[in-house]
Every structure is written in C-alpha cells, then in structure tokens.
Amino acid sequence: MKKMLAWVLVAATMFAVYGCTAGQKTSQPSAEAPAKTISGATAAPAADIPVVKEDKDITIAVVPKALDNAIFLDAKNAAEEKGKELGIKIEWVGPTKSDAAEQVSVVEGLIERKVDGILISCNDADALKDVIDRAVDSGIYVGIFDSDSPNSKRAFYAGTDNYAIGKLAAEKVKELIPDGGKVAILTGVLGAPNLEERIRGFKETVKGSNIEVLPVQTGEDDVQKSVEIVSQYTAANPDLAAWFFDGGWPYFADPDALPEVKKFMKNGGHIVSIDTCEPMMQFVGMGMVDLLIGQNYPAMGSIGVETLYKLIKGDKSVDLGDATHYIDTGYELADINNWKEVLATKTPW
Amino acid sequence: MELNGKSISNKTSILNRVKNSSSLGDIIIILVMCTLLTVAVGNKFLSIDNLISVCRQFSFYAIMAIGMCCVIITGGIDLSVGSVFAFSGVVTCMAMTDWKLSVFSSVLIGCISGLAFGFLNGLFITKLELPPFIATLGTMSIARGLSYGITGGYPIGSLPDSFKFIGLGYIANIPTPIVLMIVLAMVFSFFLRKTIAGRWVYAVGGNEEAARISGIKVDAIKILVYSLCGLMAAIAGIATAARLGVGQSTAGQGYELDAIAAVIIGGASVSGGVGNVIGPILGAAIMGILRNGLVLMSVSAYWQQAVIGVVIILAVSFDKLRNKKK
Known part of the structure; x- marks a missing residue:
C-alpha cells in the first residue's frame, strides 16, 4: 500500500510537472557568450550583455507583488499583449502572497536563469534593493512598476505618483x-x-x-x-x-x-x-x-515591457522619464x- | 426533603463541573475583556449590531478551529486548512457560475473537495508516515496552487442569493454562520463525547502506542480526523464566500494559524489527548473580541499585531496557571 501510494505520488508529480511545462515555451537564457556591451546609458547593467539579440530569444519576467492579487492582472494582460507585439517572451512569475522575502527568492531564481529583463513591483523598497542591484550587476535590465525601490540600481520606475x-x-x-x-x-x-x-x-x-x-x-x-x-x-x-x-x-x-x-x-x-x-x-x-x-495598470505593464525591450536592444531613443527615471503612467x-x-x-x- | 437534597446535590454538581471545567479560564478572560471594553468604549461594544458582527466574524474561524481541535487532540497538526478554505470556496463558486450547477450540488462539491484534501492528508500521514507538519505543508501549497490555477487569480462573483444566504442570511434572527457554528459544535461534541470513535480520538492522542496495542485502529482514526478537519475548513470557506458574495483564491491566507491559536487558547494541548469542542469556540471568540476591541478603541493598525500577541500569551498563561493550581 505504502509503495503503491509512493509510486502514485511520483507519477502524479511527473504528470503535473509535464502538464505545467508543456504549454509554456520558455527558453532558458542563451548559452552564447555575450558579444559587446552597451555603454554610456545610465540604466545599463554593469555586466556584459549582447547588443543585438533576436527578439524571439528575449525573455522579460514580470514580477507582481503577489500572484494572488487580482489588481495586477490588467498589468499582466497588457505586458503579454506588448510581448506578443514585440515578438518576445513574457513570463509572469512572483511570490504566491505579498511577501518581500519570497519575492527576493523569485528574483534570485531569475538571476540564476539569466533572463534579459525584469519588471517588478516591490513588496518592500529596502528588502528588494540588494537583489535588484545584484540582477543589474549580473547583466539584467530591471524596471519597476507600481511600487518603487528608489535607491536601487533599477533602470526606471513606471507607475503612479x-x-x-x-x-x-x-x-x-x-x-x-x-x-x-x-x-x-x-x-x-x-x-x-x-x-x-x-x-x-x-x-x-x-x-x-x-x-x-x-x-x-x-x-x-x-x-x-x-x-x-x-x-x-x-x-x-x-x-x-x-x-x-x-x-x-x-x-x-x-x-x-x-x-x-x-x-x-x-x-x-x-x-x-x-x-x-x-x-x-x-x-x-x-x-x-x-x-x-x-x-493605470495596463500602461504600467505595456510601458514597462516596451522600455525594457528598448534597453535590451540598445535603442538610444528609449525614454526613461524624468531625472530620477520616473515614468508617470498617470491615473x-x-x-x-x-x-x-x-x-x-x-x-x- | 429527599427531593430537595437531590436538587442541592445536582446544583453542587453543576457548580463543581463549571468550576473544574477547562473552559472556565477562557470564560473568565472573555468576561474580563467584555467588561474592560464596555468601560473603554461603552455602548459601542455592547450594541446588538456590534455583538452580532463579532459573533459572525469569529464563527468562520471557530468552524475551522473545531476541525483543527480534533486533529490536535490526536497529537497532529493541519497547516492546509487556510488553503483548503480558499479552494473549497472557489470550487463551490465555479460550480455555480461556470458549470451552472444548483446551489446544493455546488456546496456538496465544495464540501467533498475539502473532505478529499483532508483524506489525502490522513493517507500521507498514516500510509507514507510523513510528519503531519510536512504532509499538510505540502497539501497547503497544492490547494493554494490549484485555487490560483483554476481561477487564474480572478475572484468569482455574481453568486445566487440562495447561496449568499449561507453567509448573509438569518435563521430566527441569528446570522446563519452562527447557527451553522452552533449546530456543528453540537454534532462534534456528540461525536467526541458519546461515540466510540470519539473516545478513540482521545486515546490515540493520549498514547498512540497503547491505543494501537489495545486494538484501536489508529490509522483509521487519524484519516477520519484529518478528513473531518478538511471538511470543516471547506464549510468555513464556503460560508465565507457566501458572506462576501465572492469566491477568491486569496481567501484564508494565514487562517491556519488563527485556527491553531484558537484551539490552543481554548485549552487543548499540542501534545495531544486533551481538548473539547467548546475550547476552540471560546478561543476564536477571545481573538474576535480582541480584534473588535482594538478597532473600536481606534488602536493604530501599526500596534494591533503586538497587542494581539501579548493577549494570546497572557490568555494561555492564565489558563495554564489556573489548571496547575487546580
């Protein structure tokens, strides 16, 4: 009985993992070595990043404060819509509930996987600062929406004042x-x-x-x-x-x-x-x-993804808002x- | 004369039972809290509307805590109740709105989903011999994940009035959730006190090995109590969805700790073998009155958590000291 139950559990887990990944065509970061780096841009991460990357190979992770908060769904829909338009991959990942420590772990996972950009709404400005800085140092462009961490190395904050x-x-x-x-x-x-x-x-x-x-x-x-x-x-x-x-x-x-x-x-x-x-x-x-x-959550999702995309592509026309890199999405x-x-x-x- | 003697003896016996009752400490705490609140905020606390509101508020936690109490009596713990609470709520609402089932069938499906999660917990603990903490931590995550998965994070509204009656209606001028809590408390009290299975629950919690040697089907009892705990979480979740008129995957976050706290404040022992149905209800009432009192006294939210923590420790310490003295 115990053995059978254990086998059933293993089979169910494998099936669930397959089921969850089958529909999600998420690419791992490219193993190619970075070629050249963008220089000069204030928001540029410190590490090397490829100047030209195929759109289809670009992955931007959008991290809300919590997956359980329906208020972020308009931002999710708009980010995914913009991702489709640009031909890039958008991942919606985050802590299951509003918890800064859990959110830090999520971002650490994204750094390990070397995604190209992260758009995040911070549960706590100070608690998220270090991990955002680490992401930027490792070559990932980080933008913030909804809730800022102004002292971090983030490229911009798109949100309401x-x-x-x-x-x-x-x-x-x-x-x-x-x-x-x-x-x-x-x-x-x-x-x-x-x-x-x-x-x-x-x-x-x-x-x-x-x-x-x-x-x-x-x-x-x-x-x-x-x-x-x-x-x-x-x-x-x-x-x-x-x-x-x-x-x-x-x-x-x-x-x-x-x-x-x-x-x-x-x-x-x-x-x-x-x-x-x-x-x-x-x-x-x-x-x-x-x-x-x-x-304006749709604007936060859409503008956030587009701005990160331009940064990743090295587009010099990118608009990072005012002197503090705040992009006002209005209300x-x-x-x-x-x-x-x-x-x-x-x-x- | 003989009759009078009998009557006096009965009265003494009732007084002794009240005096020796493990719930007396909680009753004293509630009375002290009520007195202090009445002095502090006057009629605001004692108004019928406020008292009904407080009772309705804690009835959801109390229903969950009754199930948790049975688990704790066996020496176990169930961390999945908050997630099962949410899952059963959204399944019931989806059954009504998406699958177009009747209110009765939907509620039945919701209850079965909670029962199934509890049954799984029981199986994991008895057949896979997982520690209850780990097994229920796992199902806590599974139930929450399924709730997010099936709803996509969106709340489910537009529920029929007949369903909302479970959370918002009144039976003989008493809010339905309170009636539900009283009925369930009576059923569980009967189960624990008057049935053989109920006595086995205490036996398993008191000394599991001795219970096994004396022929009690320990595994079956454990599966039964975890299933009942899942069912009670489901009933509380469904009643809450009916009270708010919306099913949400976010509901019940951290409620497992409230349920456990209510049971412990109510006098149950985490090492098992001790506890009764009245305890968790009084425990939930203490927490409900405390939260209400802090709101009525306009205590800043930034301080409320600390005050709640202090009162919980004081309440349990008072109860322990009283029992030691006894």
Whole structure:
C-alpha cells in the first residue's frame, strides 16, 4: 500500500510537472557568450550583455507583488499583449502572497536563469534593493512598476505618483466635508511603500485643516478582514465623516456584504478609494463610494515591457522619464458622472 | 426533603463541573475583556449590531478551529486548512457560475473537495508516515496552487442569493454562520463525547502506542480526523464566500494559524489527548473580541499585531496557571 501510494505520488508529480511545462515555451537564457556591451546609458547593467539579440530569444519576467492579487492582472494582460507585439517572451512569475522575502527568492531564481529583463513591483523598497542591484550587476535590465525601490540600481520606475494620488484623495475629502470631521483610513499590508506614500500624501494634505485623521486600520490585503473592519468601525463611530481606502479591498466583495457602508453613505458619509477595478465600478453606480482614483495598470505593464525591450536592444531613443527615471503612467478618476464610460474600458473579471 | 437534597446535590454538581471545567479560564478572560471594553468604549461594544458582527466574524474561524481541535487532540497538526478554505470556496463558486450547477450540488462539491484534501492528508500521514507538519505543508501549497490555477487569480462573483444566504442570511434572527457554528459544535461534541470513535480520538492522542496495542485502529482514526478537519475548513470557506458574495483564491491566507491559536487558547494541548469542542469556540471568540476591541478603541493598525500577541500569551498563561493550581 505504502509503495503503491509512493509510486502514485511520483507519477502524479511527473504528470503535473509535464502538464505545467508543456504549454509554456520558455527558453532558458542563451548559452552564447555575450558579444559587446552597451555603454554610456545610465540604466545599463554593469555586466556584459549582447547588443543585438533576436527578439524571439528575449525573455522579460514580470514580477507582481503577489500572484494572488487580482489588481495586477490588467498589468499582466497588457505586458503579454506588448510581448506578443514585440515578438518576445513574457513570463509572469512572483511570490504566491505579498511577501518581500519570497519575492527576493523569485528574483534570485531569475538571476540564476539569466533572463534579459525584469519588471517588478516591490513588496518592500529596502528588502528588494540588494537583489535588484545584484540582477543589474549580473547583466539584467530591471524596471519597476507600481511600487518603487528608489535607491536601487533599477533602470526606471513606471507607475503612479502614490504621494500625488493620496494628496488628490485628501483634496476630494476636503471638498466633500467642508466643515471637517473625523476621517478613517483603511490600508492593506503595513509597510508597503506605495500604500505608505498614499497615506503620507493624504495626511500631509489635510494637516492644518479641520479634518481629524483617526489611527490607520488594516485589512491586511484580505477582503474578508477589510469588510469586517470597515463594517465594525463604521458602526462603532457614528460621528465618522469620511473614509479613505488606500486600496479597494472592501469593494471586491458583493454590495450585499456591506450594509453598514450603504447605511453610512445614506446618512451623509463619504468614501474616497484608490483603484478602479471592474468589480468596483458597480459601487460607484450604487452611490457606495464618491470617487475612485485608479492607477493605470495596463500602461504600467505595456510601458514597462516596451522600455525594457528598448534597453535590451540598445535603442538610444528609449525614454526613461524624468531625472530620477520616473515614468508617470498617470491615473484615472471614476465618479457618478463617468463610471459607465470607465467601466466600458475594463476587462470583465 | 429527599427531593430537595437531590436538587442541592445536582446544583453542587453543576457548580463543581463549571468550576473544574477547562473552559472556565477562557470564560473568565472573555468576561474580563467584555467588561474592560464596555468601560473603554461603552455602548459601542455592547450594541446588538456590534455583538452580532463579532459573533459572525469569529464563527468562520471557530468552524475551522473545531476541525483543527480534533486533529490536535490526536497529537497532529493541519497547516492546509487556510488553503483548503480558499479552494473549497472557489470550487463551490465555479460550480455555480461556470458549470451552472444548483446551489446544493455546488456546496456538496465544495464540501467533498475539502473532505478529499483532508483524506489525502490522513493517507500521507498514516500510509507514507510523513510528519503531519510536512504532509499538510505540502497539501497547503497544492490547494493554494490549484485555487490560483483554476481561477487564474480572478475572484468569482455574481453568486445566487440562495447561496449568499449561507453567509448573509438569518435563521430566527441569528446570522446563519452562527447557527451553522452552533449546530456543528453540537454534532462534534456528540461525536467526541458519546461515540466510540470519539473516545478513540482521545486515546490515540493520549498514547498512540497503547491505543494501537489495545486494538484501536489508529490509522483509521487519524484519516477520519484529518478528513473531518478538511471538511470543516471547506464549510468555513464556503460560508465565507457566501458572506462576501465572492469566491477568491486569496481567501484564508494565514487562517491556519488563527485556527491553531484558537484551539490552543481554548485549552487543548499540542501534545495531544486533551481538548473539547467548546475550547476552540471560546478561543476564536477571545481573538474576535480582541480584534473588535482594538478597532473600536481606534488602536493604530501599526500596534494591533503586538497587542494581539501579548493577549494570546497572557490568555494561555492564565489558563495554564489556573489548571496547575487546580
């Protein structure tokens, strides 16, 4: 029985490995020795890289903060679309959950395999810095999207100015509650640089106004925990004037799961939230959120891959953004006046 | 006179049972927490809406913890419950939306998927003699991976109202998940206290070798408890999907630790042989009330984790000291 079970396990593992690799035509890095190097470009990795590489031999790995976060799927689709257009290979790899250490291991694996480029959203700016520097030193071009590691040797950061969208949210809240009042903040993983920047932008903008910002609450990137916290906190604070969600977690649930939010908005409360994913749009139509501020994930995926491609090809026309190599992918706004138009641009989940 | 004597003796016996109950420590902790919270935030905590919200919140963890309790009584551990929770949730939602099955069939498929994972855990532990930690660590990864694989990372929504009733509905003014928790607790309590298999669960955890020598089918009992644990994780996962109106491959991350913590706070011993169904429910209640209290008191999220850790250590230490004294 034991032997049989062991054989069944071995056979199942081999079958699973075959099944997973059969459909994925991922090339290992070319064994050819690098010919010449690009010099002069600020973003160029230190090690030798081939100047001219066939498009079909180029592999760019796109590494989200976590594979389980559906918010990155628009970036994935756009990156794959751009990869097809350029005739290069795109790999979607990452940690199973938002964990900096696991993400470091993923990048280490990519360095071992010598992929040509890595486009990554960092779980932690400092924790990822060393491994990004090692990747660059070993000849891999690294671009960052969504969440930056500004002190690393990355070639560029394509994303939203998180401080700016926090500031924008605060300005909207100030406009919604001109007489001021208490405002609560819901965040996800504590310490994530993009979320902390949004909070900083929000807090600094309302400073000196008649708005009192209550201590930050976290749903730990978990929809259920976010729903429970928002429900309990809203019910327990009848004098709450507004919420700022620095990510859209509660709106990934069904509207029926948020009766307290419905009641809160009906009683004159206000909510401004970051993210404009497809399932969130219905909440705008139902009057359960005043304004959604969305990052442009498709642009991050598309621009990120294209910029890395140009760097790999040694294209001198590559645009790395401003002096800090920041490429602003902008943001979009959705409110009761335009939510249907914004919804029409979204891929259904 | 004789009747009065009997009645007094019964009362004394009930009082003694309460006094000697392993759950008394948890009940005292809950009462102290409730009193402190009432003083700190007043009616906010004691409002019916808040109390129902807290009970509904911890009922999902408690359901999972009841299954975990049976495993821990046998001296084992199951790290896969969080992933099975997610897998069963998404399988149930997919069955309804993609395969167009009825709510009943979908829920049944979801439950079977959890049961199957638990059964596999049991087989790996008994037939391949893998340590429970390793076997369930493996299935934790398999279940999570399958959840991502079949959904592609996308949540599954647009679920029928009859399904959402499991998580959002009320039976006699009590939220359905709480009713579900109570019913399951009664069933498991009966199983552990009144059936032969239930007593064997304790025997296996108390001394596995002695249980084997005395003719107890140790392997069968282990497979049974892991299967039940998988089933309970599945029920909790399905109820949560119904509560949120969406099935997600991301659900239940780290919930295995919450379930284990609830069981240990509830007085079970990790070395096996000790524990009951009320314990994990009280353990989950302590954690639920604590989280709710921190939210109501507007404690900053940056400090909440540390406070939760301190309270867990205090709660278990208090219980241990009380039992030692006893």
